[in-house]
Each structure stands twice: as C-alpha cells, then as structure tokens.
Amino acid sequence: xxxxxxxxxxxxxxxxxxxxxxxxxxxxxxxxxxxxxxxxxxxxxxxxxxxxxxxxxxxxxxxxxxxxxxxxxxxxxxxxxxxxxxxxxxxxxxxxxxxxxxxxxxxxxxxxxxxxxxxxxxxxxxxxxxxxxxxxxxxxx
Amino acid sequence: xxxxxxxxxxxxxxxxxxxxxxxxxxxxxxxxxxxxxxxxxxxxxxxxxxxxxxxxxxxxxxxxxxxxxxxxxxxxxxxxxxxxxxxxxxxxxxxxxxxxxxxxxxxxx
Numbered sequence: 001x002x003x004x005x006x007x008x009x010x011x012x013x014x015x016x017x018x019x020x021x022x023x024x025x026x027x028x029x030x031x032x033x034x035x036x037x038x039x040x041x042x043x044x045x046x047x048x049x050x051x052x053x054x055x056x057x058x059x060x061x062x063x064x065x066x067x068x069x070x071x072x073x074x075x076x077x078x079x080x081x082x083x084x085x086x087x088x089x090x091x092x093x094x095x096x097x098x099x100x101x102x103x104x105x106x107x108x109x110x111x112x113x114x115x116x117x118x119x120x121x122x123x124x125x126x127x128x129x130x131x132x133x134x135x136x137x138x139x140x141x
Numbered sequence: 142x143x144x145x146x147x148x149x150x151x152x153x154x155x156x157x158x159x160x161x162x163x164x165x166x167x168x169x170x171x172x173x174x175x176x177x178x179x180x181x182x183x184x185x186x187x188x189x190x191x192x193x194x195x196x197x198x199x200x201x202x203x204x205x206x207x208x209x210x211x212x213x214x215x216x217x218x219x220x221x222x223x224x225x226x227x228x229x230x231x232x233x234x235x236x237x238x239x240x241x242x243x244x245x246x247x248x249x250x
Contacts, residue, residue: 062211081209085175089209092216095201099160099219102202105211107173139173139208 060138
C-alpha cells in the first residue's frame, strides 16, 4: 500500500518535472533570437533591469508592464513577446534627461516568456525575462 | 476617422533638477488586422507606428509601436526638468495621419 502510494508520488513528480522543465528550455529558445537581434553582438546580462508584469493575466488585450533599469543610463528599451504575431512589441529610445523607467500597456497572445531589455550607455545590454500565463489572448484572430 | 482624444498629465511647474512624471494617452483602436467584425470579416490593420516626445525641438522619448501595443496607447516616464520650455507630443499613424499636443513647463531655480 505504502509502496504503491510512493510509486504514484514518484510517477507524478517525474510527470510534473517533464511537463515543466522543457517549458523553461523552450522559453529561452523562443526569446533568445529576439534578444540577440536587439543586442547585436553585445554582452547580455540578467542583472540591472527589472521587468514588472503580472504572473497571471486574465485579459491579454491590456497588460500593464513596467521596466526599470538600475544598471546605468539606458539609451534604448525594448519589450519582446515571442508568442505574439509581432514579437517586437515596443521599442523606446531615451535621451539623457529621461530616467530609465517606464510603464506602458501591451497585448499578449498567450502563455509565454516576456522579455524587457535595455542598451546602456556603456554598450552593455541588460534584460529580465518573466513567464506569464494568459487566460484570454489579446492579439485578435 | 474622428480625431483621437489625447490626454497628457504633467506638472505645469517644477524646480530645476526635479524629476517630473509625464503620462500620455491617446484614443486609438490599434487594430491588429486579425480581429473579425460581427459579420466575420477581418477588420483591416490600423495602428499608430510612432510616438515622439520632444522638448524645445530635441527628442526626449521615441516609441516604435507594433500591433502588440494595447488599444489607446499609454506610456508614463520620468524626465529631469532643467529649464522652462515647451514639450511636444506627436503620434503618427501608419496611414500618415499625425496627432499632436504641446505643453509648457515653467522651471524655477
């Protein structure tokens, strides 16, 4: 009886792992080419930028997104949604008098890993990636 | 097409070196081209392509948009107020239509 229960637990644990692990791998594979396009060969760092987006989104048509760059002054900020029909959602260019923090509203087609990236004054690219679930897609069609 | 409604929120005055919050909103459907109307026909794509905020003729914030920008495009950002002058806000539709507003700020030492 105990043995059976353990077997079931073991089985379900591996099942969950199988279902979750590839999703993470695919997420990076989905956004990496877009991030590479933005970086244009520059070094990319996962610290220095904070992407604030709800983890569970009911309506993909209106998603509030905040991007804060803490690693230095930013010249450009981009928001990437790999599962959207047009994955480069928005790109901002900022002059020297702008604090590199902004908030906007985007559409998300479905579950995906959203990325915000910024090019700093020293040429480095900083980014943050957040996996979100979207109940109702907001891109039409 | 009716003229869009534009809302700008920013202070009218500031101290030199102060951070000011600017919020902009424009009414626009940002049609993706993939939505169907009541009769099942695709509604043609109709989006704003760019937004530009400039101060005394110099660009402060530029925004390149796609169909992934939500309807009624909204953005808020902070700018360091250095001197008095005029902010201009310009949105350009992909069909070439241009919508703009200006707002003056008085900056004291």
